[in-house]
Amino acid sequence: MIVAIASGKGGTGKTTVAVSLAISSSPITLIDADVEEPNANILLRANKPTSKQARLPFPIVNMNKCDFCEECSNFCAYNAIVVLEGLRVFAVKEICKSCGGCALVCPKDAIHEQPRTIGHIRKGERGGVKLIEGELNIAETTTTRLIGMLLDYEEKNGDVIIDCPPGAAHPTVESLRYADYVIMVTEPTPLGFHDLKETLMITKKLNKKVGVIINRSDLGNIDSLKKFLNSKKIPVLLEIPFSEDICLHYSRGISPSEYSPQWRETFRKLWNYIKKSQN
Ligand code: SF4
Numbered sequence: 001m002i003v004a005i006a007s008g009k010g011g012t013g014k015t016t017v018a019v020s021l022a023i024s025s026s027p028i029t030l031i032d033a034d035v036e037e038p039n040a041n042i043l044l045r046a047n048k049p050t051s052k053q054a055r056l057p058f059p060i061v062n063m064n065k066c067d068f069c070e071e072c073s074n075f076c077a078y079n080a081i082v083v084l085e086g087l088r089v090f091a092v093k094e095i096c097k098s099c100g101g102c103a104l105v106c107p108k109d110a111i112h113e114q115p116r117t118i119g120h121i122r123k124g125e126r127g128g129v130k131l132i133e134g135e136l137n138i139a140e141t142t143t144t145r146l147i148g149m150l151l152d153y154e155e156k157n158g159d160v161i162i163d164c165p166p167g168a169a170h171p172t173v174e175s176l177r178y179a180d181y182v183i184m185v186t187e188p189t190p191l192g193f194h195d196l197k198e199t200l201m202i203t204k205k206l207n208k209k210v211g212v213i214i215n216r217s218d219l220g221n222i223d224s225l226k227k228f229l230n231s232k233k234i235p236v237l238l239e240i241p242f243s244e245d246i247c248l249h250y251s252r253g254i255s256p257s258e259y260s261p262q263w264r265e266t267f268r269k270l271w272n273y274i275k276k277s278q279n
């Protein structure tokens, strides 16, 4: 079973839920797909993650073959390859999506591809939780491609939890691709409510089963949130009231399931509930 943990916005406690659920449901694989800011391992503390470079092909132009015909730049939907007539033809790495199209359409066979490092994929393990995390290099725009590599990297033959990027943009859509079930983590504030609704539009479009965890459930208008979820027939899986205890442990890099047997049991029951709902 693959369970994705998503949130409409950052700071809702999505990663705390993902790590707590993973610890309570081990043996399991936890994929940190929040590649622009991976932080699940701050709470998991997996031992010495191994690392490999994440690479994508990048077009290089052989100017001895090029006749400046502009086929490549006309083809590129991202305007990522520039033809300076009589001078140079080059791809811009900050824009190029490594689709390989320009090399295919070049009539002079003047473009070949070289691997370019866009970030890293790390693996580690702690207490039966296998961690796979991706980290995008600074100023890279190939977020979705790295998430795709992460998800394809895992054999997906056991239970998997995906800690998705926050928001309702393309990286989140990519992270939800394989999910059997999506847990949305939100809070009962106007902003939380607004962003939840946006992300639920994506899960509906992708036809995913969804349940909601309401974090800091006592710090807003939970009634209107519950009324909305009820009208959409989306179950509230768990309510987590604001807790100084959770905050204090979080600030030390310790998740609820690690410091509290009660929370571990709560998340274990939640995992079993989701698993049963798949049958
Ligand atoms: S398509 Fe090939 S030959 Fe034409 S401008 Fe691009 S690199 Fe040069």
Ligand code: SF4
Binding pocket: 059, 075, 076, 077, 078, 079, 080, 081, 091, 092, 095, 096, 097, 098, 099, 100, 101, 102, 103
């Ligand atoms: S690889 Fe694709 S995105 Fe990059 S320059 Fe070529 S056509 Fe454009």
